Amino acid sequence: AQKVTQAQTEISVVEKEDVTLDCVYETRDTTYYLFWYKQPPSGELVFLIRRNSFDEQNEISGRYSWNFQKSTSSFNFTITASQVVDSAVYFCALSREWNSGGSNYKLTFGKGTLLTVNP
């Protein structure tokens, strides 16, 4: 069975602070995908990143960066110099790879972390 844990339910920071959102996952598969989605108050899930389990390189996209550590089953997300517009619920998700056998190809989401960035 797959599981994603986002231990931080809520985080509140002041604008321009750096913030890291934690994500720990469990899976028996050797190949899998990890995702981060942002959900602003409008409700729509906005795709941020997809990472294959074989690619442990960290990634940076503007103020966003992701630290994937297979050894600790973690896929953490850091926002540098946070802005008020970053306020949202952030979800980490896990999916099996297509040839993992069987079915159950769905996104398994964590409970989400509510990030509030105050001016």
Next chain:
Amino acid sequence: KAGVTQTPRYLIKTRGQQVTLSCSPISGHRSVSWYQQTPGQGLQFLFEYFSETQRNKGNFPGRFSGRQFSNSRSEMNVSTLELGDSALYLCASSPHPWLGGSYEQYFGPGTRLTVT
């Protein structure tokens, strides 16, 4: 390119009624997945359709059903509504069958269903 659209955006129903929600995927996308989001259970997978066929189903009772049309638009139906069905129902589209994480899924804004 227009995104995923869902109608209606908000809905209020009474316990025991049934409801139909609609999802139009991104043009050219043929896979549609449905998710339920509640404060208690979080985001949970309902089912996925590709080429008018249900390929995958989550752990929900038979009251939850869906279908997909030849133009890839999808509907989900919930019969005999219960208070616990109150949730945000999200639809996601993908250009190909959802084969694990091979492709991104693009989500719509959701339909917020309230059952009273």
